[in-house]
Each structure stands twice: as structure tokens, then as C-alpha cells.
Amino acid sequence: MSHSNTSAASWAEWFDRSAKHYKDPMMKMAYYLDGQTGTPVSLEVMQATYRDIWNKLMTQPQHTVLDVGCGVGLFIKEYAARAKNIIGTDTSLQMIKAAQKNNPRNDFFVCAADQLPFNDRQFDRLLCYGVFHYLPDEKTVKHTVAEFVRVVKPDGLIVIGDVLAETSPFSGPSAPKKVTRWWPAQLNHRLTKFKLPPNFFLDYCREKNYPCEILEQHIPGRILPDSRYDVRIRVKK
Numbered sequence: 001m002s003h004s005n006t007s008a009a010s011w012a013e014w015f016d017r018s019a020k021h022y023k024d025p026m027m028k029m030a031y032y033l034d035g036q037t038g039t040p041v042s043l044e045v046m047q048a049t050y051r052d053i054w055n056k057l058m059t060q061p062q063h064t065v066l067d068v069g070c071g072v073g074l075f076i077k078e079y080a081a082r083a084k085n086i087i088g089t090d091t092s093l094q095m096i097k098a099a100q101k102n103n104p105r106n107d108f109f110v111c112a113a114d115q116l117p118f119n120d121r122q123f124d125r126l127l128c129y130g131v132f133h134y135l136p137d138e139k140t141v142k143h144t145v146a147e148f149v150r151v152v153k154p155d156g157l158i159v160i161g162d163v164l165a166e167t168s169p170f171s172g173p174s175a176p177k178k179v180t181r182w183w184p185a186q187l188n189h190r191l192t193k194f195k196l197p198p199n200f201f202l203d204y205c206r207e208k209n210y211p212c213e214i215l216e217q218h219i220p221g222r223i224l225p226d227s228r229y230d231v232r233i234r235v236k237k
Contacts, residue, residue: 048219056159061084063125068113069089070099073100087107087123088109091110113135122152130162133194157233205233212233
């Protein structure tokens with residue numbers, strides 16, 4: 001059956017199609033200029049995004065890092081020389097194939113964010129950026145956070161980035177924007193993005209005794225139709 005006649009049934013399938021359709025790596029990962037046009041974000045915005053994430057991860061050269069939802073491996077390519085080792089995972093096989101091509105010296109795995117094929121306490125740092133709005137519900141979110149804590153070493157850090165919210169803890173409600181369809185027919189879908197208030201993470205982490213911070217994004221030039229924030233969790237010794 002032609003993809004042009006059917007909507008993607010899951011986000012993993014949607015990203016498989018996106019990875020096949022686009023040549024530009026940022027378009028493969030849905031890093032559009034403003035969510036309204038078929039234009040990738042600028043190099044300046046991507047560099048600002050890299051800096052913002054790296055500052056929050058506080059990674060040292062001796063650290064091992066796991067990038068969950070790595071897409072085509074743009075972050076890994078940027079950070080590879082700054083850490084001892086970086087491993088990537090994604091639910092999309094096509095994304096992982098592209099990531100491996102972009103980063104032939106790194107290891108990649110196809111898996112769900114809440115089913116990581118790694119040992120307990122294996123990584124010093126874990127990054128999961130732009131993924132949580134593709135999870136289906138709060139139960140999965142909690143299971144995913146618990147899985148992240150499992151694979152990170154004591155005193156390690158987890159950064160969950162680009163979480164969508166109805167209202168930003170820093171700048172208030174998002175201004176509603178009309179989205180004009182510009183994407184190809186094979187990327188049509190009826191899927192929804194999941195939004196979480198910052199208090200969800202604060203309450204859950206308080207219950208589990210995980211030190212947690214809600215962080216503002218510092219990405220000059222980035223234009224988005226939704227309120228977004230980052231979460232940093234420290235795994236206790």
C-alpha cells in the first residue's frame with residue numbers, strides 16, 4: 001500500500017517516513033524553522049541549541065553519555081569529541097540508519113525510550129531531547145523516567161529537553177498559531193502530541209526522591225508555536 005494514501009499509524013512510523021523522504025537531516029527530525037513552513041532551522045539556531053543542551057548536561061571528557069531519541073544523530077555528531085563515549089537510541093529504524101551513517105564510530109540501538117537495552121548504572125549522563133511529547137500518556141512517562149534513572153550512575157544527570165506544555169513556567173501561555181499544511185502526503189497523520197505541566201515532573205520526582213529542576217531554554221532565534229521547557233534530574237548516590 002502506498003504511504004501517500006495512508007496516514008502514519010504511530011510516531012515511529014511517521015519518523016521512518018520522514019527519514020526516507022527528506023535529505024536535510026534537520027527536516028528528517030522535524031527541526032523546522034517555525035512549524036509553519038518546509039524550511040529547516042538555521043545553523044545558528046542549531047548551534048545555540050547544542051550549547052544550551054551541553055551546558056545543562058555538564059558533561060566531562062571522562063563521561064559516558066546516552067542520547068535517547070537521537071534521531072539522525074545530530075547531537076551525537078556535535079558532542080562526540082567532548083565525551084568518552086556516546087551511544088544513541090531511537091524507535092525509528094530509518095533514523096538509526098541515518099545516525100549510524102552520520103556517526104560511524106558510535107553505537108546505536110532501535111528501542112523504545114522506556115525499554116532500554118542497557119545495564120543498571122551504565123551512563124554518567126542521559127539526554128532525551130524533543131521526545132516526551134511523542135509518548136502516549138503519563139503512565140509511560142513515569143515508566144520512562146524510572147528507566148532513565150535505572151541506567152544512570154549515582155550522582156549522574158538526566159536532561160529531558162523540549163517538553164511541551166500548555167503554559168510555560170517562564171513566559172506564560174503560547175500564542176495560538178494556525179498551521180498551514182505544507183508537508184507531503186506521505187507525512188499525513190492523525191497523531192497527537194502529549195503536553196505535560198512542569199509540576200508533573202516536580203511532583204513525581206518528589207515522590208521518588210529524585211532531585212529535579214525545571215529549566216528555561218536559552219536558544220536565541222528559535223521560533224516555536226508551543227511553550228517548552230527542560231527538566232534536569234540528578235540520580236542520588
